Amino acid sequence: MLLLTGGPFPVIGGPGHQKLTAFLKSYAATLPAPPTALLVVSGHWEESTPSVTSASNPALVYDYYGFSPESYELKYPAPGSPKLADRVCSLLQAAGMQCRKDAKRGWDHGTFIPLMLMFGEAQIPVVQLSLLASLDPAEHIRMGEALGPLQEEGVAIIGSGSSFHNLPALFAAMGGDSSALARSKQFDEWLQHVCTDPSLSYEKRAEVLSEWRKAPEGPYAHPREEHLLPLHVVFGAGKGEAGKLVFDDMAMGVKCSSIQWG
Incomplete structure (x- = not known):
């Protein structure tokens, strides 16, 4: 699933996040059973x-700036999982990819902020996976394909980024710039179609997602692609199925979506 986060705002009640926060809080109740790990x-x-x-027991990384003091005191004391870290590496290595375990790295806000709302009891083990610095969309899909078996083992794979991540445009939208909203809608409609249209084959979906910069307003929605690529990993792990739209609304004045596979 691709989530949408705006720093710590969903947890501390920042502007434009009410609907997103409500969605995240209600999400776990829609699952048939709690995940064995995240x-x-x-x-x-x-x-x-x-x-x-x-x-x-990874620490938290407060990798955001200029927010209220309370946002730097947030806690999410869920356990880590060396066993899951080993399993992730073994799956990636079996697919011909390298993998590195990092015992010092903590969870950044892309992990602990949404999980505070989704799984607030903080009892399910959590492992965080990095992106590739190459930012190659096809390689991130391949990562997801390798990790697909985890879903059969009860592990929920969560892509934490945003379907729209242009910070100047977000600030403009929050200030009432209607053009930002209109342009975000164009990309969001394309993304929803590519991810959820059952008439598209897995191969076609992968091809189009790999060339996402050709999408209407693609470079505007994502001047840099790091917040979109978690979707590519989750898509690759989704066993070739069409995605399901689970959030389709506004966040911070622009159109945003969250897609679920499996």
Whole structure:
């Protein structure tokens, strides 16, 4: 699933996040059973080699700036999972990809902010997976394909980024710039179609998502692609199925979506 986060705003009640916060709080109740573990692909961690947190109790990384003091005191004391970190690496290596375990890296806000709302009891083990510094869309789809078996083992793979991430445009939209909303809608409609249209084959979906910059307003929606690529990983893990639209609304004055596979 691709989530949508605006720093700590969904948790501390920032402007334009009410509907998103309500969605995140209600999401766990829609699942048939609690996940055995959570693997979060965050748009805030890039490495030359796919890397996973492997500590038993990772710290939190408050990688945002200029927010209220309370936002730097947030806690999410869920356990880590060295066992899941090992499993992630073994799956990636079996697919011919390298993998590095990082016992010092903590969870950034792309992980702990949405999880505070989705799984607030903080009892399910969590591992965070980095993006590739190459930002190659096809390679991120391949990562997801390798990790697909985790879903059969009860692990929820969560892509934490945003379907729209142009910060100047977000600030303009919050200030009432209607053009930002209109342009975000064009990209969002394209993204929803590509991810959810059952008439598209997996191969076609992968091809189009790999060339997402050709989408209407693609470079405007994502001047830099790191917040979109978690979707590519989750898509690759989705067993070739069409995605399901689970959030379709506004956040911070622009159109945003969240897609679920599996």
